[in-house]
Amino acid sequence: QVQLVESGGGSVQAGGSLRLSCAASGRTVSGCTMGWFRQAPGKEREFVAAISRNGATTRYADSVKGRFTISRDNAKNTVYLQMNSAKPEDTAVYYCAYRAGAVIFTNTASYDYWGQGTQVTVSS
16 A cells, blocks of 8 residues: 655645655555646646656656756655646646556556645736
8 A cells, every 4th residue: 555645735826836745655666656736626637747657757747847946856755747837728626646666657557656735826
């Protein structure tokens, strides 16, 4: 069993920055793929970013490419999402996800464990 706890959400003005963290417990994350997803009101949960086990490979949704950066610290069992140049359309609940495999997938069904989410609100 893996427990994921997100933190760092909040309110920011457009153009601002936030750094989300996801702390894992119950199992080391060093052997897994980690991802970030988000869900806005009335919309389906969507892929944001993912990172491979050793951090060498990352993948981003087109909507955040060049603005968001995913990283991980396996020694701390933690994954991060640095959000820069935030836009109002980034407003959503952000979820951390754990996948017990080496290949990066962008669909929610491929992830085994999820955090409870953290709210991000970007005002114009």
